[in-house]
Amino acid sequence: MRKKVQTFFRRIVDSGESVRAKIFILLTIIGMFSLILALIADIFLHENMGEISALLVTVLVAPLITYLAVKKNRIQLGASIMSVLVVGFVVPLVFCFGGGLTGGGVIWFVFAYLYIGIILVGTFRIVMMTLLTILIFALYIASFFVPELIVSHERFGWYLDSGVSILLVGFSVYYMVRTQYRLYVEESEKAKLQAKKIEEMNRAQSRFFSSMSHEIRTPINTIIGLNEMILRADVSEDVAENAANIQSASKILLSLINDILDMSKMESGKMEIVKVQYDVGKMLSEIVNMTWIKADEKGLKFSVYVDPSMPSQLFSDEVRIKQILLNLLNNAVKYTKEGSISLSVHCVKTDAGKAIVTYSVEDTGIGIRKESIPHLFDAFRREDNEKNRYIEGTGLGLSIVKQLVDLLGGTISVNSVYTKGSTFVVSLEQEIADEKMMGEFGMRKLGQALDKPKYNRSFEAPEARILVVDDNATNLLVVKKLLKETKVIIDTAENASKCLNMTLQNRYNMIFMDHLMPGMDGIECLHALRDQAGGLCKDAPVVALTANAGSENQALYRREGFDEYLVKPIDSSELERTVLKLLPENLVTVIDNVDENFEPETIIREMRTKIPILITTDSTADLPAELLSKLNIPIVPYKVRMNEGVFYDGIETGNSAIIRSLEDGSVVAGSEEPTVQEYENFFSEQLTYAQHIIHISMGKHISKGYENACEAALAFYNVKVFDSGQLSSGTGLLVLYAKELAESGQYDPEMIVRELLKKQEKIKTSFVISTTDYLYRSGHLSSFINKLCNALMFHPVLITRNSYMKVYRLWAGGIERIKPKYIQSLFRNPSDIDKSILFITYAGIKLSEAEKIRDEVSRFIGFDRVYIQKASPSIAINCGIGSFGLIFARK
Numbered sequence: 001m002r003k004k005v006q007t008f009f010r011r012i013v014d015s016g017e018s019v020r021a022k023i024f025i026l027l028t029i030i031g032m033f034s035l036i037l038a039l040i041a042d043i044f045l046h047e048n049m050g051e052i053s054a055l056l057v058t059v060l061v062a063p064l065i066t067y068l069a070v071k072k073n074r075i076q077l078g079a080s081i082m083s084v085l086v087v088g089f090v091v092p093l094v095f096c097f098g099g100g101l102t103g104g105g106v107i108w109f110v111f112a113y114l115y116i117g118i119i120l121v122g123t124f125r126i127v128m129m130t131l132l133t134i135l136i137f138a139l140y141i142a143s144f145f146v147p148e149l150i151v152s153h154e155r156f157g158w159y160l161d162s163g164v165s166i167l168l169v170g171f172s173v174y175y176m177v178r179t180q181y182r183l184y185v186e187e188s189e190k191a192k193l194q195a196k197k198i199e200e201m202n203r204a205q206s207r208f209f210s211s212m213s214h215e216i217r218t219p220i221n222t223i224i225g226l227n228e229m230i231l232r233a234d235v236s237e238d239v240a241e242n243a244a245n246i247q248s249a250s251k252i253l254l255s256l257i258n259d260i261l262d263m264s265k266m267e268s269g270k271m272e273i274v275k276v277q278y279d280v281g282k283m284l285s286e287i288v289n290m291t292w293i294k295a296d297e298k299g300l301k302f303s304v305y306v307d308p309s310m311p312s313q314l315f316s317d318e319v320r321i322k323q324i325l326l327n328l329l330n331n332a333v334k335y336t337k338e339g340s341i342s343l344s345v346h347c348v349k350t351d352a353g354k355a356i357v358t359y360s361v362e363d364t365g366i367g368i369r370k371e372s373i374p375h376l377f378d379a380f381r382r383e384d385n386e387k388n389r390y391i392e393g394t395g396l397g398l399s400i401v402k403q404l405v406d407l408l409g410g411t412i413s414v415n416s417v418y419t420k421g422s423t424f425v426v427s428l429e430q431e432i433a434d435e436k437m438m439g440e441f442g443m444r445k446l447g448q449a450l451d452k453p454k455y456n457r458s459f460e461a462p463e464a465r466i467l468v469v470d471d472n473a474t475n476l477l478v479v480k481k482l483l484k485e486t487k488v489i490i491d492t493a494e495n496a497s498k499c500l501n502m503t504l505q506n507r508y509n510m511i512f513m514d515h516l517m518p519g520m521d522g523i524e525c526l527h528a529l530r531d532q533a534g535g536l537c538k539d540a541p542v543v544a545l546t547a548n549a550g551s552e553n554q555a556l557y558r559r560e561g562f563d564e565y566l567v568k569p570i571d572s573s574e575l576e577r578t579v580l581k582l583l584p585e586n587l588v589t590v591i592d593n594v595d596e597n598f599e600p601e602t603i604i605r606e607m608r609t610k611i612p613i614l615i616t617t618d619s620t621a622d623l624p625a626e627l628l629s630k631l632n633i634p635i636v637p638y639k640v641r642m643n644e645g646v647f648y649d650g651i652e653t654g655n656s657a658i659i660r661s662l663e664d665g666s667v668v669a670g671s672e673e674p675t676v677q678e679y680e681n682f683f684s685e686q687l688t689y690a691q692h693i694i695h696i697s698m699g700k701h702i703s704k705g706y707e708n709a710c711e712a713a714l715a716f717y718n719v720k721v722f723d724s725g726q727l728s729s730g731t732g733l734l735v736l737y738a739k740e741l742a743e744s745g746q747y748d749p750e751m752i753v754r755e756l757l758k759k760q761e762k763i764k765t766s767f768v769i770s771t772t773d774y775l776y777r778s779g780h781l782s783s784f785i786n787k788l789c790n791a792l793m794f795h796p797v798l799i800t801r802n803s804y805m806k807v808y809r810l811w812a813g814g815i816e817r818i819k820p821k822y823i824q825s826l827f828r829n830p831s832d833i834d835k836s837i838l839f840i841t842y843a844g845i846k847l848s849e850a851e852k853i854r855d856e857v858s859r860f861i862g863f864d865r866v867y868i869q870k871a872s873p874s875i876a877i878n879c880g881i882g883s884f885g886l887i888f889a890r891k
């Protein structure tokens, strides 16, 4: 029996059902089982027919509901029906017919709580538990006040009923909890097993990738190496073209393999960062060397700027930094048809002897859509549009770049304007290994790398003798052929023991050693060589020659005592450079003198200093034009719609023209904020002069400008849009304050924004409106209020609060009488006012009147600077002629 129950349990546990369905089935079975036993006991005891029928109905209906719920996969519905059945039917009937408090019904309450509590989820569980509680209360109260509702039992009957109920409920509660627990254990074991399987699969996968990469490198080595021999030979144009194509295809294949290997390493968490001391100038030269030819071939200008104060030696993972920059530069070339690409490197030293180095890669290419930017660093994600459909790529590059930057503890961000170009900025903190400044960046010509395809050997060493150890015969052939022109004498050994034999007989000037070989591997062979009794090459330089790429391998080979490290497929110029470096000088005749400073024509070094933070705003900030130009605050114009068409605020139409139009009633639709596109163009233009922009916009509930600017800013990591919460010169006042902060050497945009938030609360912007007609026209007031104000000669005072424009109070009477009252109300208590700046911003009043207002103000308070400023057309349209505002800050 026990075995059968166990088998039954297992079948349910192993069924493909969800955990919830399994709990539901098992608990219902346990519940039904105890109800059937209760039913049998009731029949046997000749219990009340009401109770017997209630149990019978439940025992028949409940399995049916459970079956249908599981079959139709409607577990939640089934559980809900069951719980309604329990609360609405089983519990009250069993209580009333089962003898009330003196029967077994009370004990079934416990069962009901447990059953509902486990099978239901969410709000419905709370609802049903509450209903059950209310029901129990009601039953208790009813049995107290209306005892005749309860069918009473004889003394023996209620003892027996209660006893049987205790046993049944007790056991079923035990089984329910036990089942739940077993299910939990089973499921968690299953999950553990699955996790282990996945881990195993991941391990197998990364093993596979790593061995695949290793295996593929070996034939590519042959292809690239032997193909290079064809390129070097005097062959027909046709053959040369084919060979060039083979070369570029093999390089693509190689970079693909590198990407896949890197991805698999990252996924298995095996990507290691190996920090070494490196020469910054040399590294950057290498990068530029590898990119400029590609840019040149596409007719692109290539500019490089390196901060002269950059330390000459840094300590970080040189290999990975190179990989990051090459990836970004290659993308820049790949996605740019015309124009230019540039690499600029800046450096800020920190107190802790470190440097934060910022590398920017900028291009004038196809750009990236705003909506694609958030997914740009996801693996396998390529922007799918007509423009890049035919540009080869896998979508792995940027994902690898991002993960490498993360591993190096840095940041990467992108600015891009679709169709205009992109800028990728990587910031990495690195230790300074040598404080000496790099000075002017001079490209170093590195061996043959800069020479266009035609090969020229860089040295000759006919008396030098080299041993190459590799188990793969073609690899040996490739090295031999690649070094043929240098006339070096080359011996080969296809395994470690042969190598050790040869080093007993010959003195080699250097040895190339493969790592993975059957029998003794390269590292073991190196150790044997160094300790070889009677060996003639104990001190000879040994270069590891390996198909295992990655900076962790570089560290391994250095640790083991190799003098250099070359990755297969072997780069011919790298190979020659290494041989030249390690051979004794007296054996070598250098043929092509290496220029220390070499400047290819396409590379233009330019010193472009961008200001750290630029403050920009909208034309509606109502700042004097002289101030805007003196302080270098660029503005985005709002537009004014007039009968004659749409005009740019302040550029195409002046304030007086608007006032004239307002007076003759010809303004049609009012003002319009800049579009997202206009903001985007504005930001991208301004970013050529600045590293960061803080754009201060008019209150977000007053105009849609803020929303548009925010949307445009999504395309730039270094544009922040700040809601001034104000209008007109209130925004302007905040702009002046932001400018002051930015000029004071506060270069952290976040910090400036925090300060602005504090200042914002202190700005007091208010306008007295001479007539409400304009507000009504621009949709800020209802027709009723407008009519009322006109009839009663009410003049509203507008203020800004929480980015909304609000009517603060209504003054009755002529505007001339109101002016002094308004001024007095503002400056009655001058002690808490910041006396540095006051704006008197007006629309459609004479300058002399504005000056009178200034004089009136000066009776109460003296400001250091008072700007009498005509409101911009957009503001004038909304406030109307005869309006003026007094704008200042509180302390």
Ligand code: ADP
Pocket: 331, 332, 335, 363, 365, 366, 367, 368, 376, 381, 382, 383, 384, 388, 392, 393, 394, 395, 396, 397, 398, 399, 422
């Ligand atoms: P791949 O270039 O192999 O497609 P990446 O991960 O390097 O993969 O880039 C992902 C996508 O990002 C590219 O498909 C391209 O749409 C976009 N992208 C990357 N760099 C640039 C760039 N400089 N200009 C425009 N689009 C770019």
